[in-house]
Amino acid sequence: MKSKSNLLPESKVSLATSYLIRQLPTVTAIIDNEANFVAVSDKWADFFSSEPKDFSSKSIHDIFGNAEIELKELLNHCIAEQKECHHIVQLNLRDKLFIRLISKPWFDESENPIGILVNLEDISKQISLEEKNKKLYHLLDETAEISKVGMWEFDLETNNLSWSKMTKKIHEVAEDYTPEVNTAINFYKEGHSRNTVSMRFQKALDKGEPFSDRLQILTAKGRELWIRNAGKPIYKDGKLIKIIGTFQDVDEQVRSEMKIRENEKLLESIIDNLPLNVYVKDKDSKKIMVNKSECEYLGVKHKSQLIGKDDFDIYPKEIAQISREEDVEVIKHQKPVIGRETKSVKKDGVETTFLTSKIPLTGIYGNAIGIIGISMDISTLKKKEAELKDLINVTALQNKKLSNFAHIVSHNLRSHSANFAMLLNFLVDEKDESEKERITKMLVNASQNLMSTLEDLNEVVDVNANVNLDKEKIDLNEKLAKVKQDLATFLNENRAKIINKVPKGTKVFAVHAYLESVLLNLLTNAVKYQHPDRTPEITLRIETGASHTILLVQDNGLGIDLEKNGNNLFGMYKTFHNNKDARGMGLYITKNQMEAMGGNITAESEVGIGTIFKVYFNEN
């Protein structure tokens, strides 16, 4: 310590002063007018990592090196002007340091400047912070420019509202525009936007509530613009001092969002209102989208009831399995199935015919992610088609019958007219009176034959013309009893035996008159064509078919060779036995009557054994 006190010449600085300076809590040095050190504080020495004595007989320029020239000027200036000067110098000491150098002239008792008091402050941190700040501001500006985010700030103390450059740009006002709360709010579109922003701002002021809203403004140039305005209260010592906020141009975003939503809505309402069942399934055949028709078809109220479900949850197992296999095919081969006719059965058993298309659904990278299914309910069409087919069949049958009948009519009428023509031709040329009489008799015969033929034809027409028949449930046994009674004499004369095995209460769906006629014909035939070696025995039985009740009439008569005559058995004017009163009308009429009632009649026979007629009554 003693040596340190020897640093400065006694003449200039007293020992006491020197000691005082050493203890200063600042980095301080005293230099003379030639810039040589007179005294330094311990802090000064520490700052340069030296001892105070190291500075004796040294100039301040020895320390500041490269800053020497500036420093000289500064010091000269300080001495000349005799006032405090500030200077920032860069010092290559440990790191690069920024130093604020404060120099003050130093006077003796007679107010003569005898040196300079130099104070150092390390301001490196401050400088680097400032630079960082500058950078940040720059960055912020850039960001604002790119993202169109502006800023604003409302100072509660000064009632001052300020806008950043970008905020002004968004409002389309000049850079020197000065906003106020009222004018700022008036930029908002009248109604919802303006009301909202006023309310939000007020609440932020009153209750310190932050906010963020997407609203519409009208810019200074009258453009409608979507913006997002957000605000946040700032507190200091528990007191609200300002509200700062961001102001962003989100017009493009909102408009494209609205466009997308509009398109989505359009697509959704189209899909929903299509009279087709539309669904989208994922790779596991689980539904990820369904439309209204699909919901209605499956009897659910909300789409959510179907989402995430697969066909096994909805349909019986077999149907679901078929559908799943189709899905897998489509996904595997990435090939759509278009317009395939499928039959679907719901769990409640309702059957529907669909025209189904399944289209592979791919992701944006072309990968399979599921299928789109479109099904059209064609049950009604199918039904119509079936009805049409039935109608065509019926028409074809009718046509055939009609053409048959036309032939019969033309043939029979022709044969009679031919006879008339021939006989009349003979009569004209005949001279012999007795021969004339003979021919006349034959003409009368021919006329009677024609009449009876016409009656036959009439009967056939009657049966076929009755389109609207009143069919009713008729007790078969009651009807049989009546017919048996009508035929009583005939049956008795022939000693015919009827074995009735028709169960009591059996009813058939038929027309009264036709049923009677059919039974009468069959029983009469069975007796008429009896076998000469035995008395007639007729057995009546019932068989029940799917939609028919079948009456079996079995006799033990002559039988008929069906291989030869099968085609003609039910034909008009077809007779097969030498029976004088057989006219070939009975079975023809019977068949027509059964067909008119929607039924049918068939026969099985063996010559010499007997015949079984099967009469089919349609129960529908």
Added chain:
Amino acid sequence: MKTRIDSIYIVDDDPITVFGIKKVLYDVVECDNVASFENGKEALDALLLQLEQGKEIPDIIFLDINMPVMDGWTFMEEFHKLEINKPIRINIVTSSIDPADHERWLYYRKKSMHFVDYKNKPIFKLTAQDIDYISKAS
């Protein structure tokens, strides 16, 4: 000049037609043996009996198509199964205008060793050509 013929069959279930054929027949032929049958079966049975007894079979057959028990076509089928070594003239006489019947006639006309003719009723008259069985059949 009337042609002399030994035996003629008329197969028709309609007595008026039988009467008519006979009447016009006697205008052109002299025949002591004209037999009529009500259906094909009766005619066939008579033919079989004739063949069995070695008697003369007819030279001309008038044949109806629509008849009970056995119709004209079935008779034709059975007739062609018989062993007959002389040509016979078969005159089909029918009121049928069904094209199917016409077709069947054409079939027999081509196929048969006999002469098969087809006439629609009414028959007013017969000419020598209608009964010329020898030249037509050979």
